[in-house]
Amino acid sequence: MAITGLIMVGFLLMHMYGNLKVFLGADSFNHYAEWLKGDILYPLVPSGVFIWVFRVFLLVAIVAHIWSAAVLTGRAHAARSSKYAVTKRLSQTYAARTMRWGGVILAGFLVFHLLQFTAQVVTTGFQAGATPYDMVIASFSQWWVTLAYAVWVAIVCLHVRHGVWSALTTLGANTSPKARAFLNGLAWVIAIVLFVGFMIMPLAVQFGWVK
Amino acid sequence: MIINLRVWRQANAQSAGKMVSYRVENVSEDMSFLEMLDLLNEDLTVKGEEPIAFDHDCREGICGMCGVVINGAAHGRASSPVPTTTCQLHMRSFADGATIDVEPWRAGAFPVIKDLVVDRTAFDRIIQAGGFISINAGSAPEAHSVPAPKIQADRAFDAATCIGCGACVAACPNGSGMLFTAAKITHLAMLPQGQPERYTRVKTMLAQHDADGFGGCTNIGECAAVCPKSIPLDTISALNRDLMKSLFRKDGK
Numbered sequence: 001m002a003i004t005g006l007i008m009v010g011f012l013l014m015h016m017y018g019n020l021k022v023f024l025g026a027d028s029f030n031h032y033a034e035w036l037k038g039d040i041l042y043p044l045v046p047s048g049v050f051i052w053v054f055r056v057f058l059l060v061a062i063v064a065h066i067w068s069a070a071v072l073t074g075r076a077h078a079a080r081s082s083k084y085a086v087t088k089r090l091s092q093t094y095a096a097r098t099m100r101w102g103g104v105i106l107a108g109f110l111v112f113h114l115l116q117f118t119a120q121v122v123t124t125g126f127q128a129g130a131t132p133y134d135m136v137i138a139s140f141s142q143w144w145v146t147l148a149y150a151v152w153v154a155i156v157c158l159h160v161r162h163g164v165w166s167a168l169t170t171l172g173a174n175t176s177p178k179a180r181a182f183l184n185g186l187a188w189v190i191a192i193v194l195f196v197g198f199m200i201m202p203l204a205v206q207f208g209w210v211k
Numbered sequence: 212m213i214i215n216l217r218v219w220r221q222a223n224a225q226s227a228g229k230m231v232s233y234r235v236e237n238v239s240e241d242m243s244f245l246e247m248l249d250l251l252n253e254d255l256t257v258k259g260e261e262p263i264a265f266d267h268d269c270r271e272g273i274c275g276m277c278g279v280v281i282n283g284a285a286h287g288r289a290s291s292p293v294p295t296t297t298c299q300l301h302m303r304s305f306a307d308g309a310t311i312d313v314e315p316w317r318a319g320a321f322p323v324i325k326d327l328v329v330d331r332t333a334f335d336r337i338i339q340a341g342g343f344i345s346i347n348a349g350s351a352p353e354a355h356s357v358p359a360p361k362i363q364a365d366r367a368f369d370a371a372t373c374i375g376c377g378a379c380v381a382a383c384p385n386g387s388g389m390l391f392t393a394a395k396i397t398h399l400a401m402l403p404q405g406q407p408e409r410y411t412r413v414k415t416m417l418a419q420h421d422a423d424g425f426g427g428c429t430n431i432g433e434c435a436a437v438c439p440k441s442i443p444l445d446t447i448s449a450l451n452r453d454l455m456k457s458l459f460r461k462d463g464k
């Protein structure tokens with residue numbers, strides 16, 4: 001759970017950084033997307049191979065993450081089969097409480113996202129085969145796409161808010177009350193950086209700052 | 212004071228239970244929560260009704276026998292300004308005329324025996340699985356021959372204050388017994404005497420924890436919030452560090 005989660009957080013940070021290339025213009029962004037899909041580690045590996053290795057790696061991480069979550073959920077339900085009439089929450093965060101359903105919802109959005117930008121089966125205002133830059137501009141010029149992404153990224157960041165703290169604690173980093181405060185702060189920082197970093201580009205397109 | 216109670220009544224492990232309302236009069240605010248229940252039980256006995264079964268022993272917050280969920284919080288932590296056991300919670304923490312919900316610990320690993328009494332022998336099995344040190348019996352060695360560094364000794368003593376009440380399990384949304392297990396692991400891992408079995412202990416105790424049907428820890432933190440002994444959440448990270456180290460060691464494989 002912790003390791004696969006941190007792998008995905010690492011991926012998100014890279015992805016967020018990559019998306020910001022939109023601000024450098026169409027050529028720069030398209031060239032970057034081209035490089036992602038073709039030239040990474042070329043000529044060490046044949047052109048276009050690395051992306052598949054990376055996709056398989058991410059897929060394994062996602063599947064392992066969901067599998068661990070399912071096992072934990074099953075154990076938790078078995079361990080609290082009879083419910084309390086009243087429960088008073090003392091220290092849990094909203095993020096911690098919504099990890100399970102939040103995870104399911106964000107995975108649903110992820111499927112949509114891949115159908116949209118990777119498989120280009122669901123096209124939001126662009127033709128299949130459009131350049132990555134044109135896809136982004138056409139999609140985020142529509143308010144509902146931008147809104148849907150804002151909701152999705154917010155759910156992702158909520159997940160990251162508890163996930164980063166929890167993963168680092170599971171890996172043994174919570175060594176003192178001070179460390180606990182630090183890890184929670186770090187999780188907030190990463191979640192906020194991701195939210196701002198991911199959303200600034202769709203918003204810029206939405207408001208016509210990037211065309 | 213007058214207190215309105217809604218208490219979980221369950222005749223035995225097999226039967227279904229339900230919340231039953233009672234009115235307790237002449238409650239003094241200096242009574243402990245358990246004394247208030249005693250008062251109600253005297254009343255019930257006089258009326259020829261079955262008194263409410265609840266666990267208790269020392270009534271001074273050191274044995275770990277007592278423990279019920281009060282208004283949704285283990286040991287009534289939400290009503291008390293300080294970490295407490297149920298026996299050390301006093302009625303002055305409640306308003307006159309208040310309605311109070313009283314339930315047993317609810318966890319798959321802690322089946323209800325009767326009313327508010329649950330079976331916590333799962334904790335004993337976790338201790339039996341590794342919560343001990345093996346020494347050759349004989350005369351006590353010279354104390355100074357085994358130096359215990361001050362910081363580690365303090366941490367061991369803090370962790371050793373866990374009284375095994377089970378509030379952490381009761382409060383955990385996952386029904387996990389990690390805080391209890393981590394307190395025991397930390398206590399023994401910090402002392403020189405605990406070293407020889409340190410990395411086998413963490414594996415055997417955790418395996419027993421899982422086998423007994425406790426849930427997995429997802430670092431939510433409700434356990435440490437209700438713990439009467441303020442066992443900190445960082446003991447769980449200490450347990451995890453030992454577990455990871457144990458994976459790279461020969462012993463116990």
Ligand code: HEM
Binds near residue numbers: 156
């Ligand atoms: C505003 C936020 C986001 C935007 C604008 C965005 C945009 C894109 C675009 C344009 C692509 C396709 C790149 C290409 O065709 O070369 C892509 C791929 C992808 N995105 Fe996002 N993304 C966002 C957020 C996310 C988030 C939060 C996640 C994870 C939960 C995510 C996961 C992925 C994955 C897994 C791929 C596929 C990579 C592959 O093709 O192997 N994205 N994204």
Ligand code: SF4
Binds near residue numbers: 373378437439440
């Ligand atoms: S860790 Fe705290 S709450 Fe859990 S059994 Fe020990 S004393 Fe009770």
Ligand code: FES
Binds near residue numbers: 272278
């Ligand atoms: S009765 Fe001993 S701790 Fe409450």
